[in-house]
Structure formats: structure tokens, C-alpha cells
Amino acid sequence: MVNYFLRRTPSARQIAEHCALCGASSAADDHIHAGICTPCSADLGWIHHACVHCGLPLPQHGLCALCQIKPPPFMRCVSPLTYEAPISHLIGAFKYQNQLQYGRILSALLIEQLRGWDSLAADLIIPAPLHWRRRWARGFNQAEIIGDEISRALAIPLQARWLKRVRATPRQQDLNAEQRRKNLRGAFAIKQSLRNLHVALVDDVVTTGATAAEISQVLLAAGAASVQVWCLARTP
Numbered sequence: 001m002v003n004y005f006l007r008r009t010p011s012a013r014q015i016a017e018h019c020a021l022c023g024a025s026s027a028a029d030d031h032i033h034a035g036i037c038t039p040c041s042a043d044l045g046w047i048h049h050a051c052v053h054c055g056l057p058l059p060q061h062g063l064c065a066l067c068q069i070k071p072p073p074f075m076r077c078v079s080p081l082t083y084e085a086p087i088s089h090l091i092g093a094f095k096y097q098n099q100l101q102y103g104r105i106l107s108a109l110l111i112e113q114l115r116g117w118d119s120l121a122a123d124l125i126i127p128a129p130l131h132w133r134r135r136w137a138r139g140f141n142q143a144e145i146i147g148d149e150i151s152r153a154l155a156i157p158l159q160a161r162w163l164k165r166v167r168a169t170p171r172q173q174d175l176n177a178e179q180r181r182k183n184l185r186g187a188f189a190i191k192q193s194l195r196n197l198h199v200a201l202v203d204d205v206v207t208t209g210a211t212a213a214e215i216s217q218v219l220l221a222a223g224a225a226s227v228q229v230w231c232l233a234r235t236p
């Protein structure tokens with residue numbers, strides 16, 4: 001049986017033949033790696049140095065001022081890129097315009113970074129959940145798509161249904177750090193035991209880390225041995 005839907009969907013190879021950012025084709029001189037051509041890749045906001053704990057981009061490796069006072073409950077945050085143009089546009093198109101191929105391209109950048117880290121072993125991937133109403137409206141959870149890509153690439157099991165967002169919360173964008181914390185209290189729940197499991201929490205963007213911190217506390221309370229955060233981009 002011919003699957004017409006699949007036939008109309010661009011193949012991974014077709015996507016890889018054009019740069020996702022400038023549209024240059026691989027027929028040009030520029031090498032296209034993970035869906036992005038070499039000049040565009042050079043322009044991205046790669047994070048070279050970050051806080052060893054919360055992943056905040058820093059001029060050099062070390063601890064950021066906040067983590068020196070009150071480190072987050074997750075042990076580290078891995079992110080290849082700072083959240084700025086053009087990555088922010090790609091992530092926006094991925095989430096709000098159904099451009100799922102951008103999610104896969106950006107996931108590939110994160111996976112490459114994860115492969116480069118030695119002690120990243122995680123037993124389980126848990127994507128940051130959306131409230132069911134938002135997931136229903138969007139048709140997918142972007143964190144689940146990223147988590148699924150990582151799961152298949154690194155052979156780490158994924159559980160997308162365990163952690164639930166039990167309370168819809170107003171958008172966090174206009175809130176300060178303290179308000180974000182209050183806004184999120186009691187928003188997440190998990191019934192399964194995570195005893196002795198090292199968990200990787202996957203999300204698209206980490207901004208203040210308030211969501212990641214709140215979820216981490218829920219996962220640790222469920223018995224997780226450790227929680228680390230893997231995301232596509234980190235707000236500077």
C-alpha cells in the first residue's frame with residue numbers, strides 16, 4: 001500500500017539537502033551538516049562557556065552568581081545554543097507553525113553536544129509536559145518530539161506520559177522569578193516511582209530555569225537519583 005502522506009512529506013534527505021536557515025542547497029560549495037550550512041552554523045549563538053550547574057551562558061566556565069547562593073535542584077543543564085535570532089525564529093516556527101522538521105534539526109544539534117559529553121548517562125528521558133488543553137490546541141508537545149529524537153539517537157528510554165501538567169498556568173513570559181515560582185507550584189505531578197533512576201528532563205527552551213526547577217523537585221520527590229536538563233536553547 002502506498003502511503004501518500006509519507007510520499008508528500010519531505011524526506012530527511014531532502015531536508016538535509018537545503019540549509020534550514022538560508023535555503024542554500026548542498027549543490028553549492030557550502031557543506032550542510034545536520035540541516036544547517038557551514039556559514040549559517042558559524043553565525044549561530046553557540047554556548048562556549050556556561051555555568052556548570054544551571055547552564056547560563058558565561059564568559060568562562062564556572063558557577064553563576066545565583067548558583068553560588070542557591071543552586072537549582074537539577075544537577076546540570078545542557079544546551080548547545082543561546083536563545084536568540086535566528087534560533088528563536090526556528091523554535092517559534094517549530095512550536096507555533098507546525099514546522100516539525102526544525103525541531104528535528106535543532107534536536108540534532110543538541111544530540112551532537114550530548115554525544116560529546118562523557119558522564120551524561122541517563123536512564124530515562126522525561127519531556128516537560130504541556131497541559132492537555134494546550135497540547136490539544138497545538139496538536140503536539142514540542143518537548144516530546146525533541147525527547148523522542150534523543151531517545152532514538154542515544155538509545156535512552158522515553159516516558160512521555162508519566163509526568164503530567166495537572167494545572168494550566170498563565171504564560172510565564174511577563175512574570176519575574178519569584179512570580180514564576182509561585183505560578184508553577186503544584187502544576188506538575190507524577191504517579192510512577194523513579195527510584196534510583198537518573199532522569200534527563202527535556203524541554204525546548206530554558207529561560208529562568210523556574211519550570212525546570214519545579215519539575216526537578218517533583219521528579220526527585222518521586223525518587224529520582226538525579227535530574228539533569230537537556231534543552232535546545234538557553235536564554236542568556
Ligand SMILES: [Zn+2]
Nearest residue numbers: 019022037040
Ligand atoms: Zn545556510
Ligand SMILES: [Zn+2]
Nearest residue numbers: 051054064067
Ligand atoms: Zn548557574
